[in-house]
Amino acid sequence: MSVVDIENLSFAYEKDLILENINLTVDEKDFLAIIGPNGGGKSTLLKLILGMLKPKKGSIKVLGKAASKNPSHIGYVPQNTNVNTDFPIKVIEVVLMGHVGTKNPLFGYGKDEIACAMGALAQVGMQDFSQSKIGSLSGGQRQRVMIARALCAHPQILILDEPTSSIDIKGQKEIYELLKLLNQSITIIVVSHDISVILEYATKAAHINKRLSYHDISDKKETFHTHNEGEHFCEVELLQMLGSEGCSTCDHDDHKEDTKWREAK
């Protein structure tokens, strides 16, 4: 069953087209990686799926309905969770934000809400930190809390924007292991720059640079091998693989140098 259906979608902020004629279907329990250059439209596509932006052309359906603001069935983990770390807020309060907008008691937080938030924290292994100040956590721990906040609404789809951009290698691996676990019951869409790590966990990949090209990489274990014990795919092989499959956006004019480089190899 498909959870996200995007048909002939185009989007422009003002005159310049950011996304052009995008077609994408995300199936239930997919682990989709969205990759592509800076300014290629990755975050814009996420915002369209979240309903924060309206498409200029085409349609987006999330779980059979038009994408709208306030989607309770989508969990969202925004980029840059390392800003505003001076803010005096406890971990549990951050997670409870996932509930804002649903029916609230007049004063404070309901018992069931707190139980739910604690449950979400337990899911990401952060239950012992519920009373800590958010600024006292490490980048990886903070990212887990943000995932817990998204899980607090019991989403069917979890969307993450560059979840590991400012976390050390060990923390990154832990985050992706966590996502793999969550993927057993939730559809996951991740935007990332970190091609080698993301492709290790993702089952589908979409390359976006104004246009989209789609790859099913669920059989990647057979397609290529990892060097040494770090289970880290070689970026060169990955780029060659993605390029050789006739990726239409990669043959675009502004990528000529890229192509030349590949031919030279």
Place this chain on the structure above:
Amino acid sequence: MIEALSFEFIQHALIAGILVSFAAGIIGSLIVVNRMVFLAGGIAHASYGGIGLAVFFGFPIFLGASMFAVSSALLISSLTLRKRHRIDTFIGLIWAVGMAIGVIFIDLTPGYNVDMMSYLFGSILAVSTEDLYFMAALLAVILFVMTFWYRDILAVSYDSEYASLRGVNVRFFYTLILILAALTVVVSIKVVGLILVIAMLTIPVYIAEKLSHSLFSMMFLSGLIATLFTLVGLWFSYTYNLTSGASIILISAASLGAFLLFYKGK
């Protein structure tokens, strides 16, 4: 010192100091965590225009200053939501134009020679009973708003994008915080004056932020610390016959310095 407490104007000064300190502690916390300090400074100075208008047309000063401050808050709020990248320019404009309007209207007022310095630097020893009612009413409104909308205001302050995604009306709460900030600035004029108010909104908050784990405790602690500074400042100004507003600010600043030394050494 004790016999001074029997004077009505001293009693008024103490009550006003406590009421305004708590309002400033709560609203100052919101201003600091939302990075609105410069906005609050702009609103504070612009409210001088309201004082000028009130003097010229002969209506109560608090009313004139409140209306002018709230209008500037609304103007800044709508500009911020539309032209965020130029907001510092607009704040600077509102800051200076408001003060200029005040100066011109006071010039135009025939025979007016009340010391305008008291509005710029505070006159806590001249607090009337009506002033106290106004301050108490504002504190009540602030407490009401914070009680009923604490979690929404917390969400908007911490992560406005996420709050908006969860259905919180970010625009409404942003404007509400600015309006409350404007009104707090107006009542603080009596205590420390509109030029010094920014220190009262930030120094206690800065100390409280370091010691707090939640926004609620930060607000409460800021209120307590602001009250302490105000009372010590008042005592200092009474004992050495110095201007009260400036005394309060310098006591606050000296305490902040001592706190930072102690806090770093820990």
